[in-house]
Amino acid sequence: MLDHCSISHKGGIVLWSRSFTPAAAQAAASSSSPVNSLIREALIEGRTAEDKYEKDGYAVKWSFVNDLELIFVVAYQRILQLTYIDELLATLKNIFVKLFEPFLATFLASLHAATSGSAIIASGQSAASWNFAKAFENWDAVFDRILHGLESKAAQDRKARYKPVQISIEPSPPSDDMSTIPSQSAETTVDEEQIARNVQALKNRLRGKGARGGRRGPGRSDIGSGRESLPGSDSDTPVKRKTKTKTQRKWGEQAPTESDMASLDFSYEKPGDADANRGSLDLNALVDRDSLGTRTQNGMYEVKDWEFGLKDSAADDMISKALMSSQTSKPTSSSGSLGALGSLFARLTGSKVLTEDDLKPVLEGMKQHLMKKNVAKEIADKVCEGVGESLVGKKVGGFQTINAAVRLALSNSLTRILTPKTSTDLLLSIRTKLSAPLPSSQQRMPYSITFVGVNGVGKSTNLSKVCFWLIQNGLRVLIAACDTFRSGAVEQLRVHVRNLSMLGVNGATDSKGRVELYERGYGKDAAGIAKEAIAYARDHDFDVVLIDTAGRMQDNEPLMRALAKLVATNNPDKIIFVGEALVGNEAVDQLTKFDRALRDFSAASGGVGKQRGIDGMLVTKWDTVDDKTYTDLRQLRVSNVVQAILSD
Structure with a gap:
């Protein structure tokens, strides 16, 4: 209905x-x-x-x-x-x-x-x-x-569809052999007795679990002592159950002494280590001068834009040549996708109202072009369907008009899909929140950003790059170590904080005091640690809290529920999905399922944040997988991506 x-x-x-x-x-x-x-x-x-x-x-x-x-x-x-x-x-x-x-x-x-x-x-x-x-x-x-x-x-x-199916079964002829009729005398009695014994044995086991102080009544199984009765047995004879014992592992002939353990413990810096590290650490290895961003007139530090290798004007010229190549009398020898699209446009001549049949071959060629540009098939289908729906029924005239209409519709469709719903200008959002007027009795809350993603994509490393960018803009940053599962996750952030504290606002001067790490070790509740970190940042005048989370697969429901609990409890200002470019179109599935799970489970978890999804994406390993510096952070502009997709 x-x-x-x-x-x-x-x-x-x-x-x-x-x-x-x-x-x-x-x-x-x-x-x-x-x-x-x-x-x-x-x-x-x-x-x-x-x-x-x-x-x-x-x-x-x-x-x-x-x-x-x-x-x-x-x-x-x-x-x-x-x-x-x-x-x-x-x-x-x-x-x-x-x-x-x-x-x-x-x-x-x-x-x-x-x-x-x-x-x-x-x-x-x-x-x-x-x-x-x-x-x-x-x-x-x-x-x-x-x-x-x-x-x-x-x-x-x-x-x-649901009409019942009549099945006819022919009755078997009667048999004179009485041996085929099951007997209900001896076997039935044995089965009932066996079932009764099994039920009684199960009750005894359940009562044994509730026994205290090792006292056991008659008929109870010896569960607490490692002995238990076999269900279905005629007697409650206890059976000895083997228990596993863990022996200490020894490295070498003797166990390590306390001094040996202290020398092997690199979890915390010892007195004098900071000065020693400052002298031995090459700060130039942490900052690439060629990758540094630029300062605006108002003193803001902006990271560089990602350059696809073609300027906008060069891409426009290439598109125009590819589309106009079909107008020549000789067929084009280029195998480029847009050249093929140009030949499809050429068949739509004269002033007419575009129909689905007119656009079908054009849209199919357009989809093939997008897929050659590594656009996911589902996204390519949606782009082409959107272009088709916006053009069907439109009255256009001549090759040039049709050509321009299709190109404009494709460019607009890509731009709308790539344009985020919320602002991605983090600096503007941060400064807007920090400068908003508050009642005199209320403390200012820091701006919080949560980084989520699957295992091994580089959340902690790229969180540190974002931290460097924020430090360059004069902000105090607190990093919350909420990955309490992966071994070495806290130590990894501690190393990044040590390095970042040696790099200043201009990449060389000391920035100690501008970045700190908030951690509570391993095995703790990540949502609780994030909440404590935000409260600590509020009380100690930090501007931004960067929340690092444990990696998890998008199909792991228990872990996704735990992540949704962190989001619902703390209601971060931004949720950034970190995905790596190496996985290709698998990132679409990861991002979609992360967003859907967060929206569904965060609403069910309660808390101050409800129906929260992904606000932005940070793509890692875009060009290489080797070691990079804290300055290797680029801004991906929609117009540049559209030009790269449309180029031949």
């Missing part, structure tokens, strides 16, 4: 709507309705290639009529499996356009004729003079017939 259906203009004007339940009508009227959330979070962001959108227990599906700028939306309970939704949307589109196309064309022309004010204000003023209820007064009856027909068809299909 449907909950809501509506037909709207892309500018936000609702032409017709129907709610099927009072709860759906109330939800549709609120600003947080699934349809309004769909418009804000999916359509405006360009996520039009997804199969459906889910919000607050509702599943929402939609479809476009681009030439009339219409959106058809259907909402229903997510738990229901309605198989006719896609067919319903397609039927509604076809019949609605056929019945009311003249009216819709006139209405659309009036909106485009508005020249004063913003588009939204102009649309609202124009829509006020249109009587949609009168124009579509016959549509309710048509809609009911369409919906009733599809629901009846779906019901018949379900009955056909």
